[in-house]
Amino acid sequence: MKISKGLILGLGLAASLGxxxxxxxxxxxxxxxxxxxxxxxxATVNNNGWLYMQKALENLAGAVDASVAKVVLSLxxxxxxxxxxSDAIISAFAKSSLPGSGWSLTHVGGAGIAAALAGLGTASTxxxxxxxxxxxxxDLSDANLGIINAASASIAxxxxxxxxxxxxxxxxxxxxxxxxxxxxxxxxxAVIPGITVTDIGGGxxxxxxxxxxxxxxxxxxxxxxxxxxxxPWHNHFGGNLGSLSVxxxxxxxxxxxxxxxxxxxxxxxxxxxxxxxxxxxxLLGLGVMMRRRATAI
Numbered sequence: 348m349k350i351s352k353g354l355i356l357g358l359g360l361a362a363s364l365g366x367x368x369x370x371x372x373x374x375x376x377x378x379x380x381x382x383x384x385x386x387x388x389x390a391t392v393n394n395n396g397w398l399y400m401q402k403a404l405e406n407l408a409g410a411v412d413a414s415v416a417k418v419v420l421s422l423x424x425x426x427x428x429x430x431x432x433s434d435a436i437i438s439a440f441a442k443s444s445l446p447g448s449g450w451s452l453t454h455v456g457g458a459g460i461a462a463a464l465a466g467l468g469t470a471s472t473x474x475x476x477x478x479x480x481x482x483x484x485x486d487l488s489d490a491n492l493g494i495i496n497a498a499s500a501s502i503a504x505x506x507x508x509x510x511x512x513x514x515x516x517x518x519x520x521x522x523x524x525x526x527x528x529x530x531x532x533x534x535x536x537a538v539i540p541g542i543t544v545t546d547i548g549g550g551x552x553x554x555x556x557x558x559x560x561x562x563x564x565x566x567x568x569x570x571x572x573x574x575x576x577x578x579p580w581h582n583h584f585g586g587n588l589g590s591l592s593v594x595x596x597x598x599x600x601x602x603x604x605x606x607x608x609x610x611x612x613x614x615x616x617x618x619x620x621x622x623x624x625x626x627x628x629x630l631l632g633l634g635v636m637m638r639r640r641a642t643a644i
Contacts, residue, residue: 373506373515374410375591376403376565377535378605379582381482381522381551383435386577393442396577400439402566407474407517408445414514415473417450420463422477422495423487426454430485432478460491464498467505469516475505477520480529482551482581489528496533503538522581524548531582541587545602551579554597556604562594565607580604 386397393401404419419440424433433454440452450473455463467475477495480487487495495502508515523531524546530536532544556574558566574595583602595605 373508373512374407374517374608375506376407376519376594376605376607377584377591378403378520378580378595378607379522379584380577380580380604381479381486382577383432383479383486383521384483385579386435386438388438388442391442393438394576395573397435397439398573399566399569399577400435401443402569403519404439404443404445404474404476406565407519408443408448408450411473411517412469412508412514415469415516416471417445417448418472419445419450419452419474419476420467420472421452421454422460422463422475423456423491424454424478424485425456426452432483432485435483436476436478457491461494461498464495464501467498467501467516469505469509469514472505472516474517474519475502477518477534479521479523480531481524481526482522487523487525489525492523492525492529492533496530496537499534499537502534522551524551524581539587539589542584542589543586545583545585547581547583551581552597553579554599554602556580556595556597558595559593561592562605565594 380396380399382396382399384396386393386395386400388394388397392398408417421436424436426433426437428434428437437452440446440450453472478486480489480492502518505516506518520532520535523544525531531546536542536544553575555571556578557571558569558574563569580597583597583604584606585603588603588606591606591608593603593605594607596603
């Protein structure tokens with residue numbers, strides 16, 4: 348049987364469509380640290396973990412498209428401070444370059460989290476910040492993390508952008524070690540089913556972290572010493588990372604503690620090979636039937 352060029356092109360299209368799953372395309376930093384619990388600030392500068400958070404915000408703000416709103420939306424924190432989680436993001440933001448560039452910081456907590464995520468979009472938010480859970484005083488409760496996990500589709504749509512992956516919002520999330528009432532990174536595994544998240548548990552680990560080349564590029568001026576002054580850390584990531592880069596690792600064994608990507612990064616949920624083959628063979632059969640019908644006419 349001779350297969351036409353059109354059918355071959357059709358099969359190629361079928362394969363590409365089969366691989367085109369959920370895409371996530373804004374600048375992203377996902378880390379397993381509770382750097383907010385291991386930092387401080389003087390009157391003018393952030394130190395250790397809070398300096399890392401500052402660098403993360405500056406990286407994301409510099410990577411998002413100019414069309415997004417210059418607003419950092421912080422979930423589960425309070426603008427009045429008074430606890431480590433809130434104080435950390437307030438200081439990381441205030442001593443960063445963002446305020447001077449016209450950015451503002453908005454806090455939402457409790458019942459307001461669900462409404463904020465339901466209405467999440469780049470017209471009102473430029474960077475979404477998801478703080479620690481179960482690691483730091485004042486951080487996300489299991490109930491609040493459950494609300495965030497249930498809003499995975501809204502988070503993905505926000506980062507993916509309004510019809511243009513280069514115009515997606517930024518995402519910065521930190522270590523999650525919730526109790527039995529919530530799942531660590533449930534929102535992440537819902538969007539990227541192939542990714543694995545390991546919660547080290549207990550007091551975490553102080554295994555030395557090292558910035559990769561991509562990490563050094565993402566956090567100009569941040570040293571391995573700065574990063575390790577923010578330890579212990581609590582989560583690492585494996586499995587299918589999509590097109591996300593590894594920004595910081597621990598050795599012996601190698602563990603990916605911080606992952607991320609710049610604007611336009613695409614994370615694809617690839618279906619099982621069997622699904623793609625079935626789809627391709629189905630299209631092949633359809634092509635054969637159409638060819639026979641055309642010959643019979």
